[in-house]
Amino acid sequence: MGINPNKKAAKATAGLAALPDVVLRQFDPESTEYDQRQLYRILQKAVRESVLAPGMKLPPTRALAAALGIARNTVVHVYEQLAIEGFLLAGIGRGTYVRDVGPRRVRAAIWAAGVKDPVRKTSLSKRGKGLVDGAGAGRLRWGAFTPGVPEVRLFPGQVWTRLQTRVWRNSTPGQLSYATGAGDPDLREALANHLQQTRGVACSAEQLLITSGTQQSLHLVAQMLTDPGDVVWLEDPGYWGARSVFSSVGLKLVPIGVDTEGMAPTAQQLRKPPRIIFLSPSHQYPTGAVMSQARRRMLLEYASKHGIWIIEDDYDSEFRYRARPLPSLQGQDAHARVLYLGTFSKTLFPALRIAYMVLPPDLVDGFATAMNELFREGQTIQQAVLARFMADGHYATHIRRMRGVYRSRHDALMLAIARHFGKQLPVLGSDAGLHLVLGLPNHVDDRAVVQQVARAGVACRPLSMYSMQQVDTAPKGLLLGYGAAREEEIAANFSLLATPVQGFL
Numbered sequence: 268m269g270i271n272p273n274k275k276a277a278k279a280t281a282g283l284a285a286l287p288d289v290v291l292r293q294f295d296p297e298s299t300e301y302d303q304r305q306l307y308r309i310l311q312k313a314v315r316e317s318v319l320a321p322g323m324k325l326p327p328t329r330a331l332a333a334a335l336g337i338a339r340n341t342v343v344h345v346y347e348q349l350a351i352e353g354f355l356l357a358g359i360g361r362g363t364y365v366r367d368v369g370p371r372r373v374r375a376a377i378w379a380a381g382v383k384d385p386v387r388k389t390s391l392s393k394r395g396k397g398l399v400d401g402a403g404a405g406r407l408r409w410g411a412f413t414p415g416v417p418e419v420r421l422f423p424g425q426v427w428t429r430l431q432t433r434v435w436r437n438s439t440p441g442q443l444s445y446a447t448g449a450g451d452p453d454l455r456e457a458l459a460n461h462l463q464q465t466r467g468v469a470c471s472a473e474q475l476l477i478t479s480g481t482q483q484s485l486h487l488v489a490q491m492l493t494d495p496g497d498v499v500w501l502e503d504p505g506y507w508g509a510r511s512v513f514s515s516v517g518l519k520l521v522p523i524g525v526d527t528e529g530m531a532p533t534a535q536q537l538r539k540p541p542r543i544i545f546l547s548p549s550h551q552y553p554t555g556a557v558m559s560q561a562r563r564r565m566l567l568e569y570a571s572k573h574g575i576w577i578i579e580d581d582y583d584s585e586f587r588y589r590a591r592p593l594p595s596l597q598g599q600d601a602h603a604r605v606l607y608l609g610t611f612s613k614t615l616f617p618a619l620r621i622a623y624m625v626l627p628p629d630l631v632d633g634f635a636t637a638m639n640e641l642f643r644e645g646q647t648i649q650q651a652v653l654a655r656f657m658a659d660g661h662y663a664t665h666i667r668r669m670r671g672v673y674r675s676r677h678d679a680l681m682l683a684i685a686r687h688f689g690k691q692l693p694v695l696g697s698d699a700g701l702h703l704v705l706g707l708p709n710h711v712d713d714r715a716v717v718q719q720v721a722r723a724g725v726a727c728r729p730l731s732m733y734s735m736q737q738v739d740t741a742p743k744g745l746l747l748g749y750g751a752a753r754e755e756e757i758a759a760n761f762s763l764l765a766t767p768v769q770g771f772l
């Protein structure tokens with residue numbers, strides 16, 4: 268590496284008009300990082316972030332080396348490496364140019380497909396490393412066909428702003444100070460009414476606890492009802508968010524297969540009762556299976572017999588397009604073994620970060636105390652606005668309106684699938700929610716398909732990513748979200764997706 272005493276002086280005299288000063292200034296001659304590594308990192312980032320514009324000619328290697336006070340060969344190697352990786356275009360004797368690494372949406376879709384930033388993991392705990400390695404959240408949170416995202420552009424922001432002004436005008440010191448842990452009393456009341464009427468949840472307002480998202484609800488459940496080493500059953504394929512939370516607190520994850528009736532434990536699995544069972548019976552995530560009555564009864568009896576807690580994630584059942592939604596599992600539970608989890612992320616918008624739990628009465632005080640101890644309840648003003656929004660009927664109106672919007676988008680997507688694939692590929696879970704699964708034959712590498720689709724500028728996610736099985740045995744398919752794509756965009760985006768998919772069949 269060797270520090271050249273003339274480096275700084277040489278840098279100052281450089282005539283490198285082509286290279287923005289901001290890039291040059293990032294190079295630190297005193298750094299302990301190898302010159303080559305440092306220059307590679309700076310240039311690659313500058314190209315990725317379009318600080319160096321596509322088509323721009325880079326300085327000759329000799330000039331850049333002199334300016335930075337480093338060996339010319341170092342610059343040559345960095346240019347070569349970046350050319351191999353597709354960031355630069357180098358032609359002998361013709362100079363080196365910045366390549367167009369694609370329209371923003373293409374890059375964004377590649378992020379969404381799960382390509383991760385290199386994270387420095389050296390100083391992380393085992394738990395931290397496990398969390399980073401197993402991370403499931405996509406980078407793209409918007410656009411066709413990002414799963415799990417609602418149509419946020421139709422949220423009635425004006426109504427919200429008006430209610431918010433009113434709430435602020437009448438706000439009390441109690442609302443702005445540290446809260447008590449269970450949530451805004453009016454919101455709990457409004458939610459209890461809503462859940463009783465629309466989801467058959469058996470509850471009073473006192474059983475409701477407001478959180479800032481399902482992830483936080485799951486954290487509380489794990490902290491309060493389990494100890495490290497306890498066993499949790501998870502649907503497979505299933506929600507990666509629950510997997511992340513439960514493994515981060517040291518639980519032993521046992522994947523349980525899913526069939527058309529929902530979670531389907533084998534006789535052998537039933538012989539070893541877990542501490543908790545996490546499931547999404549109304550619209551299994553991500554396959555869309557609706558749990559049958561027989562399976563519901565079996566699991567409720569099993570939970571009661573063995574003192575198991577069932578965590579029911581009812582994340583999107585407000586949006587059903589054919590039959591009426593089935594009532595919640597919680598409403599059928601005679602033994603208070605079910606904790607019901609819901610969220611406003613799908614019905615309103617995810618950045619609101621407000622969700623809720625309906626708890627068996629004897630758990631409420633302990634959970635509220637833990638909420639205060641671990642997280643400190645927040646969003647109290649937003650909670651009060653939401654309570655008004657519900658009490659004045661805006662919530663029900665918005666859900667009704669969005670159900671119509673999503674149904675049209677769903678139909679447009681089904682039509683596009685039929686046009687391109689006929690009955691060649693199965694479609695799963697298309698009766699409800701904001702996504703469906705386009706099944707792929709088991710020999711197809713759905714992660715590779717998603718990468719190809721991303722290069723065409725469309726985001727979707729591989730079904731195998733939701734499974735804890737080895738990739739070759741996991742079910743294959745594409746999760747296609749239609750919440751964040753306008754009806755008129757769906758056919759065109761699906762055509763972009765269909766071409767690479769055909770290539771894999």
Ligand SMILES: Cc1ncc(COP(=O)(O)O)c(C=O)c1O
Pocket residue numbers: 415479480481482483506508547552580582609610611612617621622
């Ligand atoms: C199965 C499932 N449950 C719950 C959620 C909602 O999580 P949150 O309330 O943290 O936004 C999601 C979001 O994608 C989900 O896919």
